[in-house]
Amino acid sequence: MQKLTFLLAVLATCAFIWSAPGAAADRQGGRTIYETYCIACHGEAGRPIDPTIPNFANGDRLFQMDSQLLESIRTGNQTMPAFRGLLSDQEIRDVIAYLRTL
Numbered sequence: 405m406q407k408l409t410f411l412l413a414v415l416a417t418c419a420f421i422w423s424a425p426g427a428a429a430d431r432q433g434g435r436t437i438y439e440t441y442c443i444a445c446h447g448e449a450g451r452p453i454d455p456t457i458p459n460f461a462n463g464d465r466l467f468q469m470d471s472q473l474l475e476s477i478r479t480g481n482q483t484m485p486a487f488r489g490l491l492s493d494q495e496i497r498d499v500i501a502y503l504r505t506l
């Protein structure tokens with residue numbers, strides 16, 4: 405019985421490890437999304453085209469939890485467009501993971 409419990413624990417751990425990459429944010433995919441939807445304003449590698457736009461290369465606005473950034477990107481703000489409906493939450497999470505590499 406103990407052996408069986410141990411075996412189940414090992415299997416559960418393996419299943420968790422195998423499933424993790426799918427669930428984790430995909431920075432490379434996030435970069436593609438950034439270059440499609442965000443680069444026009446936020447610029448190459450997060451350096452904005454205009455000083456009124458946050459500079460992600462300097463870490464502007466990035467001292468927030470992912471959940472807060474997700475909400476801001478979904479709803480937009482003034483000139484910042486809302487991406488709800490255009491990008492899925494997973495795609496927005498991927499973009500946030502990319503912003504965190506800048």
Ligand code: HEC
Nearest residue numbers: 441442444445457458465473476477481483484485487499
């Ligand atoms: C039309 C220009 C434009 C585009 C396109 C754009 N943004 Fe923005 N973004 C802005 C501006 C302007 C602000 C500053 C708004 C403000 O003062 O809060 C901003 C702010 C932000 C912020 C900070 C929000 C906060 O709560 O502080 C994040 C994060 C962000 N943008 C991410 C993105 C992402 C990701 C994309 C692409 C999916 C994107 N933006 C596309 C103009 C743009």
